[in-house]
Amino acid sequence: MRTVTITVTGRVQGVGFRYALRAEAERLGTRGWVRNRRDGTVEALVAGDPDAVEGVIAWAHDGPPSARVADVDVLETGGADEIPAAFEIRDTV
Numbered sequence: 001m002r003t004v005t006i007t008v009t010g011r012v013q014g015v016g017f018r019y020a021l022r023a024e025a026e027r028l029g030t031r032g033w034v035r036n037r038r039d040g041t042v043e044a045l046v047a048g049d050p051d052a053v054e055g056v057i058a059w060a061h062d063g064p065p066s067a068r069v070a071d072v073d074v075l076e077t078g079g080a081d082e083i084p085a086a087f088e089i090r091d092t093v
């Protein structure tokens with residue numbers, strides 16, 4: 001299992017990014033969560049098969065049609081503690 005935290009910058013809030021990311025993550029069979037951050041970024045924790053996680057990362061570089069992604073930062077995260085059983089949309093932090 002691979003677990004990463006991704007932070008997406010650009011025009012990624014108010015364009016359905018969280019919902020589209022959750023749909024892609026579920027389609028690929030990953031678990032985790034996604035949320036907006038007050039600084040205008042979108043942050044997600046994605047865990048699953050390494051190829052599936054890489055698929056979510058690749059998708060995040062484009063996002064939904066109305067998004068304009070400037071950058072995707074990927075941080076490898078150790079362990080599988082506190083990963084939800086399904087993919088969740090969480091409150092803004």
